[in-house]
Amino acid sequence: MRQQGGIALAINGMADHVHLFAKLRQDKALSDMIRDFKAHSSGWMHKVFPDLQDFTWQNGYGAFTVSASQAGSVKRYIEQQQLKHRKQTFKDEMSNFLRANGIEFDERYLWS
Numbered sequence: 001m002r003q004q005g006g007i008a009l010a011i012n013g014m015a016d017h018v019h020l021f022a023k024l025r026q027d028k029a030l031s032d033m034i035r036d037f038k039a040h041s042s043g044w045m046h047k048v049f050p051d052l053q054d055f056t057w058q059n060g061y062g063a064f065t066v067s068a069s070q071a072g073s074v075k076r077y078i079e080q081q082q083l084k085h086r087k088q089t090f091k092d093e094m095s096n097f098l099r100a101n102g103i104e105f106d107e108r109y110l111w112s
Contacts (some may be wrong), residue, residue, distance in 0.1 A: 006033060009071070010078040015046040017090050021066070034061050062094065 005028065010021040024033055038057040045055045066074050077084070084093070091111065098105050 010075045012078045012081045014081055014085055014090065019081060021071075021074050021078050030063055034063070 007023040007027040009023065010019070010048065012019055015074070020037070024030065042055065042057060045052055049055075088096075095105075095110070
């Protein structure tokens with residue numbers, strides 16, 4: 001992230017997903033930033049945790065913009081992932097989020 005000029009504001013994850021809240025450069029394509037983040041973090045994981053040599057990222061990703069007025073709420077949401085997912089799975093949460101915001105999706109492709 002830093003190599004591309006981005007600033008990580010909050011990072012937290014579960015066994016099956018990671019949330020990254022960041023300010024990104026306007027002159028860089030999101031897909032390039034995500035590709036580079038995945039590549040660098042995979043290399044780091046394999047170097048620091050040699051027993052996780054099978055670690056790989058999924059092909060896709062989800063990305064959403066956030067207004068400055070909601071930055072604190074998003075940061076708290078990310079910091080509290082472990083508590084949130086005791087009540088609702090990530091898959092259910094994401095599907096409900098997409099529906100609530102009128103974003104069309106096909107379940108067959110969402111989790112592959």
